[in-house]
Amino acid sequence: MFHKEGHKIIITTLIIVVGCILLADNLIAITWLRTVIMIVLLAFLILILQFFRNPKRNTVPNNKQVVSPVDGKVVVIEEVFEKEYFKEKRLQVSVFMSPLNVHVTRYPIAGNVIFSKYHPGKYLVAWHPKASEENERTTVVVENETYGKVLHRQIAGALARRIVNYAKLNDKASQGSESGFIKFGSRVDLFLPLDTNIKVVLNQKVRGGESIIAEING
Incomplete structure (x- = not known):
C-alpha cells in the first residue's frame, strides 16, 4: 500500500524508468552497460516505492x-x-x-x-x-x-x-x-x-x- 502523497511521483517515476529501459534496450549495443543501466533504474524505482509505502499500524488507544x-x-x-x-x-x-x-x-x-x-x-x-x-x-x-x-x-x-x-x-x-x-x-x-x-x-x-x-x- 502506497501513500496518496506519492501517487503522482510513483507514476511519473514508473513512466520515466520504463521509457529509459526501452531506450537503453534499443540504443545501447553493449550488453553489460545496458544491464547496469537497467539495474540502476530498477533500483531507483524500488527506492521510490519503499519511501512512499504506507503500512497499516495497530495503535492501541490510551489517553495516558x-x-x-x-x-x-x-x-x-x-x-x-x-x-x-x-x-x-x-x-x-x-x-x-x-x-x-x-x-x-x-x-x-x-x-x-x-x-x-x-x-x-x-x-x-x-x-x-x-x-x-x-x-x-x-x-x-x-x-x-x-x-x-x-x-x-x-x-x-x-x-x-x-x-x-x-x-x-x-x-x-x-x-x-x-x-x-x-x-x-x-x-x-x-x-x-x-x-x-x-x-x-x-x-x-x-x-x-x-x-x-x-x-x-x-
Whole structure:
C-alpha cells in the first residue's frame, strides 16, 4: 500500500524508468552497460516505492500514553525551553527519519487540535541544533483531558523539500491516525510535560503509531 502523497511521483517515476529501459534496450549495443543501466533504474524505482509505502499500524488507544508520531531513531531526549507555543520548559523527544523510513506522521495522542501552523524556512540537515527553529516546519498541538497538551513538530531536512500537514484547528485527532507527511527524510520533535515518564532511550528505533514514547505519571 502506497501513500496518496506519492501517487503522482510513483507514476511519473514508473513512466520515466520504463521509457529509459526501452531506450537503453534499443540504443545501447553493449550488453553489460545496458544491464547496469537497467539495474540502476530498477533500483531507483524500488527506492521510490519503499519511501512512499504506507503500512497499516495497530495503535492501541490510551489517553495516558504518547505514541511515536513517526518511524525512526530517537536522537534527542532533553529538557528545553519551547519558544513558539508553550513558552516554558518542556521535555523534548526527537525522532530522526532516514530516507528509508516510513514518512507518515501520526498523531501522538488523541484529542482536539488547538494549534496548527506552517513555517517556511531553511533546509539545514535535520540533526542541526537550529533546525527546529530555522528549517521549514509545521507545529501542531493536541490536547486531551487526561494527558494535557502535546506538541509535535515536523521539520524538513536537507533532502526534505515539502512538508504536508493535515491537522486543522478544532479537528478531532485520533491517536495513531495520519496528521501529515514529510517527503524525503527529516525529523519530528515532541514537546511533553515535565512530569512525563519517558519510555524510550537515545538511539532506540521506534515505529510510528505503535512505540510508546512516554506516559503520564500516576
